[in-house]
Amino acid sequence: MQMTAAEQTAEQAEADMKQEEATPEETVKKSGKRKLVAREERATVGEMAVENPRMSCRNVDVYYNFGEKKAINNISLDIGRNEVIAMIGPSGCGKSTFLRCLNRMNDTIEGCQVKGEISMDGKNIYDKDVDVVPLRAQVGMVFQKPNPFPKSIYENIAYGPKIHGLVQNRDETDELVENSLKRAGLWNEVKDRLDQPGTGLSGGQQQRLCIARTIAVNPEIILMDEPCSALDPIATAIIEDLIDELKQEYTIAIVTHSMQQASRVSQRTAYFHLGDLIEIGPTDQIFLNPLHQLTEDYITGRFG
């Protein structure tokens, strides 16, 4: 059976894809020179484990509405130290859901259940004795929708450090605020109006404000959910530089819809599809030589 598949020409493979029907014997087939895993296969391909991971997820299932809706299906994935891992995939495939599991942000959603094991430095963060407050201080998050506090720009940045006691006096706070805003590339635009409401900024400015707010707390792991979705190329470049700089010390998981961004900033990339982790591997490999047909479809824009 495999022999017949091997004999198929590249053109025939194209035709098959359009037909969107596959027989079991086509589970593994050749497209051009590469062998691609068929679309129907949902098991993760690629090397999901890394040595000495910072965070490690095993068999994670996430349900919404008290188990009615399964949003994430049996995902296992390691996040290494000082690496940037990109998560890509079509809209609604569960990238945000997965990201929000990593700092237990899903706890706040009523009826959301997380099964499986997610550990940070070997400690399961879903254990009963884990305190989410220090966890979230350690694992910061930039949300998909910019959500500045309805307070001044200054307060937006200073709030986190203040509650954690990272700053002792006004001078330290001023310095931290300025520093965070500079790193997020927002300082020049807002330095004259720090006392104005953060919600009065433009969408892109709010997004950078939220990034600045997150890095002000100095988290060790930063989860970014489409942090550049509303940014122009210049601001995007600033954020990408920031990510590059942050990865020297920290670990970053970033969700993005921009393939270019994923390839620019990340070392590893994970491709999600309808709740499944389809493929995970080094970014270069994912974008140049994907192993799974779905990944290939997605990155070549053929995904329907």
Added chain:
Amino acid sequence: MSNSDAINGSGNGRVRTMDIVNKGLAKRYKRERRFRMMGLSAIILSLAFLSLLFISIIANGYTAFEQTMIQLDVHLDAQEIDKENLAAANYLGLIRTSLKKTFPDVKKRRDKRKMYNLVSPGASFMLQDFVMRNRHEIGNTITIWVPADDDVDMLMKGNIKRDVPESERRMNDMQLSWVDKLIASGQIKKVFNTTFFTAGDSREPELAGIWGAACGSFYTLIVTLLLSFPIGVAAAVYLEEFAPTNRWTDLIEVNINNLAAVPSIVFGLLGLAVFLNFFELPRSAPLVGGLVLTLMTLPTIIIASRAALKSVPPSIREAALGVGASKTQMVTHHVLPLALPGMLTGTIIGMAQALGETAPLLMIGMVAFIVDIPGGFTDPSTVLPVQIFLWADSPERAFLERTSAAIMILLAFLVTMNAVAVLLRKKFERRW
């Protein structure tokens, strides 16, 4: 592509779409105008009724802010007044002597009694007060203005008509002639009615005031506010932010909603049974009134506060939790400040309800006739709406205008409360 062709057509198809839009446009605008007219007329109608209400109340009540006074020359006979025991002197006698001097031709006993009734029974107390404050005047003849009796007052205000036959008039011709004589000699005048604003209730309209009831209302509302606002807000915050959703919290929620619809007199019965009979708290006290009104306003405040909390966008909560705020910090630093204006609105609505509430207070004895001004939370007292009810029930014509005046005071109370609420809301509201 074939699909979109069918909808838009090509070239002239777009023109057709515009035609359809234009055809419907007139109808749409007409409907819009009709809707706006309906809204406008509803507002005009309600404003008209409101002004009608205000006009009738003010027209009925403004005269109560004036009181007729009669000037008397009283000789403070040193022999009548014992300097050691000022309270024992016969001040009524002094007043009567003075009246006799003013109208020397009145001889008959019956007429004399009528003459004495020209001035209010409160006159002798006023004289006593005056003497106590001015001991050095004893022995002299002094001039003092004392309140006229309510009938004289009504006559002066035109509420007793002179042209009706004597038999149907509350004052006979002789009394009218006395008043005329006082008018002629300038010994009678209308002054601003301070008594109304400083005195407690009285059987005599000219001595009755609203201050006692206002104080009662004030103390009652203080108790209500101090209890219902913190308890209501705390309950709302707990139910909305911390409580798990399960059968118990559902049950509590249903019950709170039901309580909001319970007739207020039932709360009065509860107060009677629990606070008076079981805990043996004092009757007619603002403390108990406040407790009962707290029970009544709590559901309102809780429901409004929960709605206010619900309206805080979840993204704000996520933002706070995301930077590592604890749940309590999230609530106190971010959610509560945003929900506070809504909570204040709910509280003010509840307090306004409580201010106007009569029925439950009747059950706990706040309907009693109380002359003294309450000085604390356990003194017997009444409240403004109950006072209005009591006066509206009185037969004297002079109480009629006082009823309207009391309603004005109640409304003023309400307006002030609302103004304070608006100010507070402005202060706390963040418009960003």
